[in-house]
Amino acid sequence: MRKLYLPIFWKLFIAILLTVAIFALLNILFVWNKVFNSMEYEISKSGINIAKNLAYQSIHYLLYKDISTLQKLTENSKNSDPTIVYSFVVDNNNEVLAHTFENGFPKELLNANLNKENDSLSIISINATNFVSKNIKDINVPVLNGKLGYVRIGVNYDSVWLDLKDSLITFILIFIIFTILGISGAFLFSRLISNPIKKVKLATESLDITNIDSKNIKPISQIRNKLKTPFRLQVNDEIDDLIEKFDEMILRLEKTYQKLVSTQQAMNQSEKLASIGTLVAGIAHEINNPLSGLQSCLRRMTERPDNIAQNLKYLALMSDSTSKIQSVVNSLLDFTRVSSSNKTKQDISILLDNTIKLIQYRQSFNKVLIKKLYEREKYFTLCNKNQIEQVFFNILKNSIDAIEEKYKINERHDGVITISIQSIDSYIFVEIQDNGIGIQKKDISKVFDPFYTTKDVGKGTGLGCSISYSIIKEHNGEMEIESEFMEWTKVNLKFIKYTNE
Ligand SMILES: Nc1ncnc2c1ncn2[C@@H]1O[C@H](COP(=O)(O)OP(=O)(O)OP(=O)(O)O)[C@@H](O)[C@H]1O
Ligand SMILES: [Mg+2]
Incomplete structure:
Protein backbone atom coordinates (compact mmCIF):
# COMPACT_ATOMS: atom_id res chain seq x y z
CA MET A 1 0.00 0.00 0.00
CA ARG A 2 1.31 3.45 -0.88
CA LYS A 3 1.62 5.81 2.04
CA LEU A 4 1.09 9.52 1.69
CA TYR A 5 2.45 11.95 4.24
CA LEU A 6 0.16 14.93 4.70
CA PRO A 7 0.93 17.34 7.53
CA ILE A 8 -1.89 18.31 9.89
CA PHE A 9 -1.91 21.85 8.48
CA TRP A 10 -2.80 20.66 5.01
CA LYS A 11 -5.43 18.29 6.34
CA LEU A 12 -7.09 21.14 8.26
CA PHE A 13 -6.66 23.44 5.27
CA ILE A 14 -8.45 21.02 2.94
CA ALA A 15 -11.17 20.35 5.53
CA ILE A 16 -11.83 24.08 6.04
CA LEU A 17 -11.75 24.85 2.33
CA LEU A 18 -14.18 22.02 1.66
CA THR A 19 -16.51 23.23 4.43
CA VAL A 20 -16.52 26.79 3.12
CA ALA A 21 -17.03 25.56 -0.46
CA ILE A 22 -19.92 23.29 0.55
CA PHE A 23 -21.42 26.16 2.54
CA ALA A 24 -21.19 28.47 -0.46
CA LEU A 25 -22.63 25.85 -2.80
CA LEU A 26 -25.59 25.11 -0.51
CA ASN A 27 -26.13 28.84 -0.10
CA ILE A 28 -26.22 29.33 -3.85
CA LEU A 29 -28.42 26.29 -4.39
CA PHE A 30 -31.04 27.03 -1.78
CA VAL A 31 -30.90 30.62 -0.56
CA TRP A 32 -29.93 32.31 -3.79
CA ASN A 33 -32.34 30.30 -5.87
CA LYS A 34 -35.12 31.21 -3.49
CA VAL A 35 -34.17 34.89 -3.44
CA PHE A 36 -33.94 34.94 -7.21
CA ASN A 37 -37.29 33.20 -7.62
CA SER A 38 -39.03 35.49 -5.18
CA MET A 39 -37.57 38.60 -6.83
CA GLU A 40 -38.62 37.27 -10.18
CA TYR A 41 -42.05 36.66 -8.77
CA GLU A 42 -42.24 40.17 -7.32
CA ILE A 43 -41.22 41.72 -10.63
CA SER A 44 -43.72 39.74 -12.63
CA LYS A 45 -46.41 40.49 -10.07
CA SER A 46 -45.92 44.22 -10.34
CA GLY A 47 -45.70 43.88 -14.16
CA ILE A 48 -49.01 42.01 -14.25
CA ASN A 49 -50.67 44.59 -12.01
CA ILE A 50 -49.45 47.45 -14.19
CA ALA A 51 -50.66 45.61 -17.33
CA LYS A 52 -54.05 44.85 -15.78
CA ASN A 53 -54.42 48.43 -14.62
CA LEU A 54 -53.58 49.72 -18.10
CA ALA A 55 -56.08 47.24 -19.62
CA TYR A 56 -58.80 48.45 -17.29
CA GLN A 57 -58.06 52.14 -17.92
CA SER A 58 -57.88 51.60 -21.70
CA ILE A 59 -61.47 50.28 -22.06
CA HIS A 60 -63.01 53.70 -22.31
CA TYR A 61 -60.42 55.14 -24.69
CA LEU A 62 -60.45 52.09 -26.90
CA LEU A 63 -64.22 52.33 -27.23
CA TYR A 64 -63.97 56.00 -28.22
CA LYS A 65 -60.75 55.52 -30.14
CA ASP A 66 -59.07 58.30 -28.09
CA ILE A 67 -55.61 57.45 -29.29
CA SER A 68 -53.78 60.42 -27.71
CA THR A 69 -55.05 59.63 -24.19
CA LEU A 70 -54.28 55.96 -24.84
CA GLN A 71 -50.73 56.98 -25.73
CA LYS A 72 -50.43 58.97 -22.50
CA LEU A 73 -51.75 56.07 -20.46
CA THR A 74 -49.29 53.72 -22.17
CA GLU A 75 -46.37 56.02 -21.44
CA ASN A 76 -47.53 56.51 -17.82
CA SER A 77 -47.62 52.78 -17.29
CA LYS A 78 -44.08 52.39 -18.61
CA ASN A 79 -42.79 55.17 -16.40
CA SER A 80 -44.54 53.81 -13.31
CA ASP A 81 -41.86 51.14 -12.81
CA PRO A 82 -38.19 51.17 -13.82
CA THR A 83 -38.29 47.43 -14.65
CA ILE A 84 -40.82 48.04 -17.46
CA VAL A 85 -39.02 48.23 -20.81
CA TYR A 86 -41.93 48.83 -23.08
CA SER A 87 -45.69 49.10 -23.09
CA PHE A 88 -48.14 49.09 -26.00
CA VAL A 89 -51.82 48.68 -26.82
CA VAL A 90 -53.28 46.89 -29.87
CA ASP A 91 -56.89 46.70 -31.05
CA ASN A 92 -58.75 43.44 -31.67
CA ASN A 93 -57.19 43.26 -35.14
CA ASN A 94 -53.71 43.37 -33.66
CA GLU A 95 -53.17 46.93 -34.95
CA VAL A 96 -50.84 48.98 -32.75
CA LEU A 97 -52.70 51.99 -31.31
CA ALA A 98 -50.17 53.30 -28.79
CA HIS A 99 -46.60 52.32 -27.86
CA THR A 100 -43.54 53.56 -26.02
CA PHE A 101 -40.86 52.70 -28.61
CA GLU A 102 -38.98 55.83 -29.52
CA ASN A 103 -37.28 54.36 -32.61
CA GLY A 104 -40.36 52.89 -34.16
CA PHE A 105 -42.35 49.80 -33.25
CA PRO A 106 -40.49 46.49 -33.74
CA LYS A 107 -42.90 44.44 -35.86
CA GLU A 108 -41.59 41.06 -34.76
CA LEU A 109 -42.84 41.81 -31.25
CA LEU A 110 -46.45 41.93 -32.39
CA ASN A 111 -46.91 38.22 -32.91
CA ALA A 112 -44.42 37.13 -30.25
CA ASN A 113 -47.04 36.69 -27.55
CA LEU A 114 -50.53 36.20 -28.97
CA ASN A 115 -53.17 35.69 -26.31
CA LYS A 116 -55.41 33.01 -27.78
CA GLU A 117 -57.48 32.31 -24.67
CA ASN A 118 -58.58 35.95 -24.47
CA ASP A 119 -59.86 35.63 -20.95
CA SER A 120 -56.59 35.32 -19.02
CA LEU A 121 -53.17 36.83 -19.26
CA SER A 122 -50.31 35.24 -21.17
CA ILE A 123 -46.62 35.54 -20.17
CA ILE A 124 -43.67 34.43 -22.28
CA SER A 125 -39.92 34.99 -22.18
CA ILE A 126 -38.43 36.94 -25.06
CA ASN A 127 -34.78 37.13 -25.87
CA ALA A 128 -34.94 40.59 -27.27
CA THR A 129 -31.45 41.53 -28.35
CA ASN A 130 -32.80 44.35 -30.46
CA PHE A 131 -34.45 46.01 -27.51
CA VAL A 132 -33.19 47.62 -24.39
CA SER A 133 -32.16 44.52 -22.54
CA LYS A 134 -31.71 40.87 -23.22
CA ASN A 135 -34.12 39.02 -20.99
CA ILE A 136 -37.65 40.22 -21.14
CA LYS A 137 -40.93 38.74 -19.96
CA ASP A 138 -43.74 39.84 -22.18
CA ILE A 139 -47.15 40.14 -20.47
CA ASN A 140 -50.28 40.15 -22.59
CA VAL A 141 -53.56 41.18 -20.90
CA PRO A 142 -56.77 41.18 -23.00
CA VAL A 143 -59.07 44.21 -22.79
CA LEU A 144 -62.69 43.05 -22.32
CA ASN A 145 -61.71 39.44 -23.17
CA GLY A 146 -59.90 40.65 -26.28
CA LYS A 147 -63.05 42.21 -27.75
CA LEU A 148 -61.49 45.67 -27.64
CA GLY A 149 -57.80 44.71 -27.91
CA TYR A 150 -54.77 43.78 -25.83
CA VAL A 151 -52.30 45.49 -23.55
CA ARG A 152 -48.67 44.34 -23.74
CA ILE A 153 -45.94 45.08 -21.25
CA GLY A 154 -42.26 44.04 -21.31
CA VAL A 155 -40.57 43.49 -17.96
CA ASN A 156 -36.79 43.47 -17.73
CA TYR A 157 -35.62 40.42 -15.85
CA ASP A 158 -31.98 41.32 -16.00
CA SER A 159 -32.77 43.88 -13.35
CA VAL A 160 -33.22 40.97 -10.95
CA TRP A 161 -29.58 40.20 -11.53
CA LEU A 162 -28.63 43.85 -11.24
CA ASP A 163 -30.34 44.01 -7.87
CA LEU A 164 -28.68 40.82 -6.78
CA LYS A 165 -25.24 41.89 -8.01
CA ASP A 166 -24.43 44.02 -4.97
CA SER A 167 -25.48 41.27 -2.60
CA LEU A 168 -23.46 38.80 -4.68
CA ILE A 169 -20.31 40.89 -4.28
CA THR A 170 -20.89 41.02 -0.52
CA PHE A 171 -21.44 37.28 -0.58
CA ILE A 172 -18.16 36.63 -2.45
CA LEU A 173 -16.34 38.96 -0.05
CA ILE A 174 -17.72 37.03 2.91
CA PHE A 175 -16.66 33.79 1.19
CA ILE A 176 -13.09 35.10 0.76
CA ILE A 177 -12.92 36.43 4.33
CA PHE A 178 -14.17 33.08 5.66
CA THR A 179 -11.58 31.24 3.58
CA ILE A 180 -8.75 33.48 4.81
CA LEU A 181 -9.96 33.19 8.41
CA GLY A 182 -10.30 29.45 7.98
CA ILE A 183 -6.79 29.08 6.59
CA SER A 184 -5.26 31.20 9.34
CA GLY A 185 -7.29 29.18 11.83
CA ALA A 186 -5.98 25.97 10.28
CA PHE A 187 -2.45 27.33 10.44
CA LEU A 188 -2.72 28.36 14.09
CA PHE A 189 -4.54 25.21 15.09
CA SER A 190 -2.12 22.93 13.30
CA ARG A 191 0.84 24.67 14.91
CA LEU A 192 -0.84 24.30 18.27
CA ILE A 193 -1.17 20.57 17.68
CA SER A 194 1.86 19.74 15.59
CA ASN A 195 4.48 21.79 17.44
CA PRO A 196 4.27 19.83 20.69
CA ILE A 197 3.99 16.59 18.68
CA LYS A 198 7.16 17.53 16.78
CA LYS A 199 8.90 18.24 20.07
CA VAL A 200 7.80 14.87 21.45
CA LYS A 201 9.10 13.25 18.26
CA LEU A 202 12.47 15.01 18.57
CA ALA A 203 12.72 14.20 22.26
CA THR A 204 12.01 10.50 21.68
CA GLU A 205 14.42 10.41 18.75
CA SER A 206 17.21 11.90 20.83
CA LEU A 207 16.64 9.38 23.61
CA ASP A 208 19.52 6.95 23.78
CA ILE A 209 17.91 3.65 24.71
CA THR A 210 21.26 2.10 25.60
CA ASN A 211 22.08 4.89 27.97
CA ILE A 212 18.87 5.57 29.81
CA ASP A 213 19.19 6.69 33.34
CA SER A 214 16.19 7.98 35.26
CA LYS A 215 18.28 10.80 36.65
CA ASN A 216 19.31 11.94 33.19
CA ILE A 217 15.92 11.73 31.58
CA LYS A 218 14.51 15.11 30.93
CA PRO A 219 10.83 14.31 31.08
CA ILE A 220 9.13 15.01 27.81
CA SER A 221 6.45 16.89 29.75
CA GLN A 222 9.01 19.64 30.34
CA ILE A 223 9.26 20.39 26.67
CA ARG A 224 5.81 21.89 26.39
CA ASN A 225 5.64 25.55 27.25
CA LYS A 226 2.69 26.03 29.50
CA LEU A 227 0.17 28.69 28.66
CA LYS A 228 0.21 31.29 31.35
CA THR A 229 -3.28 31.90 32.66
CA PRO A 230 -4.46 34.06 35.53
CA PHE A 231 -5.16 32.53 38.98
CA ARG A 232 -2.33 30.00 38.48
CA LEU A 233 -4.69 27.85 36.48
CA GLN A 234 -3.02 25.35 34.19
CA VAL A 235 -4.94 24.40 31.09
CA ASN A 236 -4.23 20.87 29.96
CA ASP A 237 -5.42 18.99 26.91
CA GLU A 238 -5.13 15.59 25.21
CA ILE A 239 -1.58 16.36 24.07
CA ASP A 240 -0.54 16.79 27.71
CA ASP A 241 -2.10 13.39 28.44
CA LEU A 242 -0.15 11.94 25.55
CA ILE A 243 3.10 13.51 26.75
CA GLU A 244 2.48 12.26 30.27
CA LYS A 245 1.96 8.73 28.90
CA PHE A 246 5.18 9.10 26.92
CA ASP A 247 7.06 9.96 30.08
CA GLU A 248 5.59 6.96 31.84
CA MET A 249 6.51 4.79 28.87
CA ILE A 250 10.12 5.98 28.89
CA LEU A 251 10.45 5.23 32.59
CA ARG A 252 8.99 1.77 32.03
CA LEU A 253 11.31 1.34 29.07
CA GLU A 254 14.24 2.29 31.23
CA LYS A 255 13.26 -0.31 33.86
CA THR A 256 12.76 -2.98 31.19
CA TYR A 257 16.08 -2.10 29.62
CA GLN A 258 17.88 -2.41 32.96
CA LYS A 259 16.19 -5.78 33.49
CA LEU A 260 17.22 -6.85 30.01
CA VAL A 261 20.82 -5.84 30.61
CA SER A 262 21.00 -7.78 33.86
CA THR A 263 19.31 -10.83 32.29
CA GLN A 264 21.76 -10.66 29.43
CA GLN A 265 24.67 -10.48 31.84
CA ALA A 266 23.33 -13.49 33.73
CA MET A 267 22.87 -15.32 30.45
CA ASN A 268 26.42 -14.53 29.35
CA GLN A 269 27.74 -15.79 32.64
CA SER A 270 25.80 -19.04 32.58
CA GLU A 271 26.84 -19.63 28.98
CA LYS A 272 30.45 -19.12 30.04
CA LEU A 273 30.08 -21.57 32.88
CA ALA A 274 28.46 -24.04 30.52
CA SER A 275 31.44 -23.78 28.17
CA ILE A 276 33.79 -24.35 31.10
CA GLY A 277 31.91 -27.62 31.60
CA THR A 278 33.04 -28.78 28.19
CA LEU A 279 36.64 -27.91 29.16
CA VAL A 280 36.65 -29.79 32.45
CA ALA A 281 38.24 -32.98 31.09
CA GLY A 282 41.00 -31.04 29.35
CA ILE A 283 41.61 -28.81 32.38
CA ALA A 284 41.73 -31.81 34.73
CA HIS A 285 44.30 -33.36 32.45
CA GLU A 286 46.27 -30.12 32.28
CA ILE A 287 46.35 -29.82 36.07
CA ASN A 288 46.89 -33.53 36.66
CA ASN A 289 50.10 -33.69 34.63
CA PRO A 290 52.07 -31.10 36.63
CA LEU A 291 50.45 -32.44 39.82
CA SER A 292 51.77 -35.97 39.20
CA GLY A 293 55.15 -34.43 38.31
CA LEU A 294 55.04 -32.57 41.65
CA GLN A 295 54.14 -35.77 43.46
CA SER A 296 56.97 -37.78 41.93
CA CYS A 297 59.47 -35.00 42.70
CA LEU A 298 58.27 -34.95 46.32
CA ARG A 299 58.53 -38.74 46.53
CA ARG A 300 62.08 -38.70 45.21
CA MET A 301 63.03 -35.85 47.53
CA THR A 302 61.74 -37.73 50.60
CA GLU A 303 63.65 -40.81 49.45
CA ARG A 304 66.95 -38.90 49.11
CA PRO A 305 66.66 -35.72 51.25
CA ASP A 306 70.44 -35.46 51.51
CA ASN A 307 71.08 -35.28 47.74
CA ILE A 308 71.13 -31.52 47.53
CA ALA A 309 72.15 -31.29 43.85
CA GLN A 310 69.32 -33.58 42.74
CA ASN A 311 66.82 -31.91 45.06
CA LEU A 312 67.66 -28.51 43.66
CA LYS A 313 66.82 -29.86 40.18
CA TYR A 314 63.57 -31.26 41.51
CA LEU A 315 62.72 -27.97 43.18
CA ALA A 316 63.15 -26.17 39.83
CA LEU A 317 60.86 -28.76 38.17
CA MET A 318 58.33 -28.36 40.96
CA SER A 319 58.35 -24.62 40.55
CA ASP A 320 57.72 -25.13 36.82
CA SER A 321 54.77 -27.40 37.53
CA THR A 322 53.19 -25.01 40.02
CA SER A 323 53.46 -22.12 37.55
CA LYS A 324 51.77 -24.31 34.93
CA ILE A 325 48.91 -25.04 37.34
CA GLN A 326 48.75 -21.38 38.26
CA SER A 327 48.51 -20.31 34.64
CA VAL A 328 45.66 -22.80 34.00
CA VAL A 329 43.79 -21.58 37.05
CA ASN A 330 44.46 -17.94 36.14
CA SER A 331 43.15 -18.23 32.65
CA LEU A 332 40.07 -20.01 34.00
CA LEU A 333 39.50 -17.32 36.60
CA ASP A 334 39.98 -14.68 33.98
CA PHE A 335 37.41 -16.27 31.70
CA THR A 336 34.74 -16.77 34.35
CA ARG A 337 35.06 -13.29 35.77
CA VAL A 338 31.77 -11.40 35.61
CA SER A 339 32.49 -8.75 33.05
CA SER A 340 31.93 -5.19 33.90
CA SER A 341 30.88 -2.84 31.16
CA ASN A 342 34.29 -1.10 31.20
CA LYS A 343 35.84 -0.74 27.80
CA THR A 344 39.59 -0.43 27.50
CA LYS A 345 42.12 -0.25 24.69
CA GLN A 346 42.93 -3.84 23.69
CA ASP A 347 45.12 -5.54 21.13
CA ILE A 348 42.84 -7.99 19.33
CA SER A 349 45.78 -10.30 18.60
CA ILE A 350 46.46 -10.69 22.34
CA LEU A 351 42.81 -11.43 23.07
CA LEU A 352 42.85 -14.10 20.35
CA ASP A 353 46.03 -15.66 21.75
CA ASN A 354 44.58 -15.69 25.29
CA THR A 355 41.52 -17.50 23.97
CA ILE A 356 43.59 -20.00 21.99
CA LYS A 357 45.56 -20.71 25.17
CA LEU A 358 42.34 -21.46 27.02
CA ILE A 359 40.69 -23.49 24.29
CA GLN A 360 43.64 -25.84 24.01
CA TYR A 361 42.44 -27.53 27.20
CA ARG A 362 39.82 -29.17 25.05
CA GLN A 363 40.89 -32.71 24.42
CA SER A 364 40.09 -32.62 20.74
CA PHE A 365 42.22 -29.50 20.30
CA ASN A 366 45.45 -31.36 19.62
CA LYS A 367 43.91 -32.69 16.39
CA VAL A 368 43.51 -29.18 15.05
CA LEU A 369 46.12 -26.93 13.52
CA ILE A 370 45.73 -23.23 14.15
CA LYS A 371 47.17 -20.90 11.50
CA LYS A 372 47.66 -17.38 12.76
CA LEU A 373 47.90 -14.74 10.05
CA TYR A 374 48.47 -11.72 12.23
CA GLU A 375 51.06 -9.75 14.08
CA ARG A 376 51.23 -7.99 17.44
CA GLU A 377 50.59 -4.38 18.44
CA LYS A 378 48.70 -3.55 15.29
CA TYR A 379 45.04 -4.07 15.93
CA PHE A 380 43.81 -1.95 18.79
CA THR A 381 40.17 -1.48 19.61
CA LEU A 382 38.18 -0.12 22.51
CA CYS A 383 36.38 -3.08 24.04
CA ASN A 384 35.46 -5.13 27.01
CA LYS A 385 38.35 -7.62 27.14
CA ASN A 386 36.37 -10.40 28.80
CA GLN A 387 33.43 -10.15 26.47
CA ILE A 388 35.52 -10.16 23.28
CA GLU A 389 37.53 -13.12 24.55
CA GLN A 390 34.23 -14.86 25.14
CA VAL A 391 33.21 -14.16 21.53
CA PHE A 392 36.49 -15.65 20.22
CA PHE A 393 36.05 -18.58 22.56
CA ASN A 394 32.54 -19.29 21.26
CA ILE A 395 33.67 -19.09 17.63
CA LEU A 396 36.75 -21.29 18.13
CA LYS A 397 34.73 -23.81 20.15
CA ASN A 398 32.22 -24.04 17.28
CA SER A 399 35.08 -24.53 14.81
CA ILE A 400 36.64 -27.33 16.86
CA ASP A 401 33.21 -28.99 17.24
CA ALA A 402 32.68 -28.70 13.48
CA ILE A 403 36.11 -30.25 12.74
CA GLU A 404 35.34 -33.03 15.20
CA GLU A 405 32.13 -33.74 13.30
CA LYS A 406 34.17 -33.94 10.10
CA TYR A 407 36.49 -36.51 11.72
CA LYS A 408 33.46 -38.72 12.31
CA ILE A 409 33.03 -38.90 8.54
CA ASN A 410 36.69 -38.86 7.54
CA GLU A 411 39.22 -40.00 10.11
CA ARG A 412 42.18 -38.76 8.08
CA HIS A 413 40.88 -35.24 7.77
CA ASP A 414 43.37 -32.53 8.77
CA GLY A 415 41.50 -30.01 10.82
CA VAL A 416 42.71 -26.44 10.30
CA ILE A 417 41.49 -23.15 11.74
CA THR A 418 42.85 -20.08 9.98
CA ILE A 419 42.68 -16.78 11.83
CA SER A 420 43.51 -13.56 10.09
CA ILE A 421 43.32 -9.94 11.20
CA GLN A 422 43.37 -7.00 8.84
CA SER A 423 43.32 -3.31 9.48
CA ILE A 424 41.52 -1.39 6.75
CA ASP A 425 40.64 2.32 7.08
CA SER A 426 39.11 2.83 10.48
CA TYR A 427 38.09 -0.80 10.96
CA ILE A 428 39.68 -4.05 12.01
CA PHE A 429 38.47 -7.19 10.28
CA VAL A 430 38.89 -10.59 11.91
CA GLU A 431 38.26 -13.77 9.90
CA ILE A 432 38.09 -17.15 11.58
CA GLN A 433 37.76 -20.00 9.08
CA ASP A 434 37.62 -23.71 9.76
CA ASN A 435 37.46 -26.71 7.44
CA GLY A 436 34.88 -28.49 9.57
CA ILE A 437 31.49 -29.95 8.70
CA GLY A 438 29.99 -26.63 7.55
CA ILE A 439 26.41 -25.42 7.73
CA GLN A 440 23.62 -26.19 5.30
CA LYS A 441 22.26 -23.17 3.39
CA LYS A 442 18.80 -23.55 4.91
CA ASP A 443 20.21 -23.41 8.46
CA ILE A 444 22.61 -20.51 8.12
CA SER A 445 20.01 -17.90 9.08
CA LYS A 446 19.16 -19.82 12.27
CA VAL A 447 22.69 -19.81 13.65
CA PHE A 448 22.20 -16.52 15.50
CA ASP A 449 18.85 -17.58 16.96
CA PRO A 450 19.13 -18.13 20.70
CA PHE A 451 18.96 -21.84 21.61
CA TYR A 452 19.43 -23.00 18.02
CA THR A 453 21.82 -25.95 18.20
CA THR A 454 22.55 -29.06 16.20
CA LYS A 455 24.63 -30.48 19.02
CA ASP A 456 23.69 -33.26 21.42
CA VAL A 457 21.82 -32.49 24.61
CA GLY A 458 24.30 -31.35 27.22
CA LYS A 459 26.91 -30.46 24.62
CA GLY A 460 25.55 -27.22 23.25
CA THR A 461 23.17 -24.66 24.65
CA GLY A 462 22.67 -22.92 21.30
CA GLU A 474 27.05 -3.73 21.65
CA HIS A 475 30.59 -2.79 20.55
CA ASN A 476 29.14 -1.22 17.38
CA GLY A 477 30.80 -3.94 15.36
CA GLU A 478 29.49 -6.52 12.93
CA MET A 479 29.42 -10.29 12.93
CA GLU A 480 28.40 -12.57 10.06
CA ILE A 481 28.82 -16.18 9.19
CA GLU A 482 29.36 -17.83 5.80
CA SER A 483 29.62 -21.51 5.06
CA GLU A 484 29.87 -24.20 2.43
CA PHE A 485 28.31 -27.38 3.75
CA MET A 486 30.89 -30.18 4.21
CA GLU A 487 33.69 -27.76 3.24
CA TRP A 488 34.24 -24.77 5.44
CA THR A 489 32.73 -22.10 7.72
CA LYS A 490 33.95 -18.56 8.05
CA VAL A 491 33.05 -16.04 10.74
CA ASN A 492 33.70 -12.40 9.85
CA LEU A 493 34.01 -9.83 12.57
CA LYS A 494 34.35 -6.10 12.19
CA PHE A 495 35.64 -3.85 14.98
CA ILE A 496 36.12 -0.10 15.15
CA LYS A 497 39.80 0.77 15.21
CA TYR A 498 41.05 2.55 18.31
CA THR A 499 42.25 6.07 17.69
CA ASN A 500 43.70 8.51 20.18
CA GLU A 501 41.16 11.21 19.49
N1 LIG B 1 32.00 -23.14 12.67
C1 LIG B 1 30.83 -23.80 12.56
N2 LIG B 1 30.75 -24.89 11.75
C2 LIG B 1 29.59 -25.56 11.63
N3 LIG B 1 28.45 -25.26 12.26
C3 LIG B 1 28.48 -24.19 13.08
C4 LIG B 1 29.64 -23.41 13.27
N4 LIG B 1 29.36 -22.40 14.11
C5 LIG B 1 28.06 -22.58 14.45
N5 LIG B 1 27.52 -23.62 13.84
C6 LIG B 1 26.14 -24.12 13.92
O1 LIG B 1 25.36 -23.16 14.61
C7 LIG B 1 24.74 -23.74 15.73
C8 LIG B 1 24.59 -22.70 16.81
O2 LIG B 1 25.86 -22.33 17.31
P1 LIG B 1 25.97 -21.75 18.75
O3 LIG B 1 27.40 -21.49 19.02
O4 LIG B 1 25.02 -20.62 18.88
O5 LIG B 1 25.41 -22.89 19.67
P2 LIG B 1 26.09 -24.28 19.98
O6 LIG B 1 27.50 -24.28 19.58
O7 LIG B 1 25.22 -25.34 19.41
O8 LIG B 1 25.98 -24.31 21.54
P3 LIG B 1 26.93 -23.51 22.57
O9 LIG B 1 27.79 -22.61 21.78
O10 LIG B 1 26.00 -22.80 23.47
O11 LIG B 1 27.70 -24.54 23.28
C9 LIG B 1 25.59 -24.89 16.09
O12 LIG B 1 24.85 -25.88 16.78
C10 LIG B 1 26.04 -25.38 14.72
O13 LIG B 1 25.05 -26.17 14.10
MG1 LIG C 1 28.79 -22.73 20.11
Missing part, protein backbone atom coordinates in the same frame (compact mmCIF):
# COMPACT_ATOMS: atom_id res chain seq x y z
CA LEU A 463 23.54 -19.58 22.89
CA GLY A 464 27.15 -19.17 21.73
CA CYS A 465 26.50 -17.35 18.47
CA SER A 466 23.54 -15.28 19.65
CA ILE A 467 25.45 -13.99 22.70
CA SER A 468 28.53 -13.30 20.59
CA TYR A 469 26.37 -11.41 18.12
CA SER A 470 24.86 -9.20 20.82
CA ILE A 471 28.31 -8.54 22.33
CA ILE A 472 29.69 -7.48 18.93
CA LYS A 473 26.63 -5.30 18.25
